[in-house]
Amino acid sequence: MQYFFSEKATCRLTNTALSKNLYEGSCKVTESKSGSETIFSVRMGATEPLMFAGIRGEKSWMTGPDDVVFSDLPNGGIFKWQTFALVVAE
Numbered sequence: 153m154q155y156f157f158s159e160k161a162t163c164r165l166t167n168t169a170l171s172k173n174l175y176e177g178s179c180k181v182t183e184s185k186s187g188s189e190t191i192f193s194v195r196m197g198a199t200e201p202l203m204f205a206g207i208r209g210e211k212s213w214m215t216g217p218d219d220v221v222f223s224d225l226p227n228g229g230i231f232k233w234q235t236f237a238l239v240v241a242e
Contacts, residue, residue, distance in 0.1 A: 158182040161228065162241045163196050169235035181240055192229075194240060202238065204231055 163179035166172065175196045182193040182201075190208045195201040204220055206213030213220040215233055223230040228241040 159242065163194060164239045165196065166237045166239075167235055168232075168237050174236075179240065181242075192231075194238065202231075 159181060161179050161181045163175060163177065163181075164173060165175040167174055177197070179194055179196045180201075181195075184191045184193075186205075188207055189205050192204045193201040194204070202215060204213050204215050204222065206220070206222055208224065211221050211223070213222040213231070215231070218233045220231050220233040223232075228239070230240075231238040
């Protein structure tokens with residue numbers, strides 16, 4: 153596994169069904185590559201990191217057994233799955 157970057161960012165995790173912010177603040181984002189897949193690890197505070205895997209440029213990603221829609225943005229990205237949305241801004 154080759155690491156591309158690990159940096160601090162700002163994250164907002166929202167329960168979209170309840171329109172409730174679950175976390176908003178600093179986070180650490182690590183991006184690595186395994187074969188053709190990109191893997192993002194997002195750690196918010198002292199929690200276990202959320203892991204997202206997929207092929208860069210495609211919208212269909214995974215987190216555990218859940219399908220994720222990933223929107224790649226110039227200075228961050230948005231991950232949406234089940235009733236959750238995670239916005240990451242560099």
